[in-house]
Amino acid sequence: MVSTRRATVASRTLADQLRPIVHVHGVVRAGDNVRVDVERGRARIQSGRIAFDAASVLADAGDLAPAFERTLEAFEQTGTASTPRVTTLKKTPIDATALVLAWANTDSTPRDPARRLALRVAGVVGNALLSRAATETTTGISLIPWKRAHCPCCGASPDLALATSSRRTLICWRCDTRWRTDQRGCIGCGASGSPAIVRVPSPYLGYELAICNSCGRYLKERRGALTHELLVERTLTAGLDEAAQLRGLRA
Numbered sequence: 455m456v457s458t459r460r461a462t463v464a465s466r467t468l469a470d471q472l473r474p475i476v477h478v479h480g481v482v483r484a485g486d487n488v489r490v491d492v493e494r495g496r497a498r499i500q501s502g503r504i505a506f507d508a509a510s511v512l513a514d515a516g517d518l519a520p521a522f523e524r525t526l527e528a529f530e531q532t533g534t535a536s537t538p539r540v541t542t543l544k545k546t547p548i549d550a551t552a553l554v555l556a557w558a559n560t561d562s563t564p565r566d567p568a569r570r571l572a573l574r575v576a577g578v579v580g581n582a583l584l585s586r587a588a589t590e591t592t593t594g595i596s597l598i599p600w601k602r603a604h605c606p607c608c609g610a611s612p613d614l615a616l617a618t619s620s621r622r623t624l625i626c627w628r629c630d631t632r633w634r635t636d637q638r639g640c641i642g643c644g645a646s647g648s649p650a651i652v653r654v655p656s657p658y659l660g661y662e663l664a665i666c667n668s669c670g671r672y673l674k675e676r677r678g679a680l681t682h683e684l685l686v687e688r689t690l691t692a693g694l695d696e697a698a699q700l701r702g703l704r705a
């Protein structure tokens with residue numbers, strides 16, 4: 455019980471600390487960068503295809519430099535990035551759209567710290583834009599018929615799952631779309647039960663790392679609802695990703 459309480463306090467502290475980044479994310483999300491053909495997207499989902507091409511949405515989002523700069527400042531303000539590193543990045547000529555596209559297509563974390571920071575900042579911007587496009591597309595339609603393991607909006611994989619005794623909801627790592635699945639086992643290959651699936655509990659975080667030994671995929675899963683914004687939940691559980699990736703697993 456004590457550790458649960460301590461974990462709650464720790465996650466609240468992190469949520470407080472990240473508030474400026476969550477705020478900028480909301481501002482970018484509410485801005486006018488996203489142009490998406492909602493009717494076309496909905497028709498595509500209803501015929502079993504993904505709604506939009508994430509790269510096109512991002513490439514068509516206009517000048518992303520102001521959003522990138524504001525987000526970088528929030529990183530500095532929260533102490534998520536050190537001032538010298540932020541200063542270095544500010545002096546570097548950057549193409550915000552290219553960075554956001556690199557984030558959207560990335561499957562590995564770069565070793566270079568400056569590049570890593572740039573991609574993390576770009577990730578907040580890209581996620582804000584894609585989650586806006588996804589919300590516009592899916593508001594008012596049911597995603598219940600969508601039973602696939604990839605996102606109905608952008609086609610990416612889920613990184614988080616919320617489980618109750620009767621259902622499992624998947625959340626897209628890239629655009630935050632949530633959809634339900636009947637799949638209880640591995641979302642990569644369908645394997646279920648031990649020894650294929652290993653569940654590593656992390657009670658301190660309230661998450662489980664579900665690892666598939668058959669295909670090498672992993673998923674961060676928790677019981678019940680989220681406590682914080684997705685951005686905070688992902689930061690809170692970043693250590694689980696590191697642990698999984700050190701074992702050679704992929705999301």
Ligand SMILES: [Zn+2]
Nearest residue numbers: 605608626629
């Ligand atoms: Zn998505």
Ligand SMILES: [Zn+2]
Nearest residue numbers: 640643666669
């Ligand atoms: Zn698998």
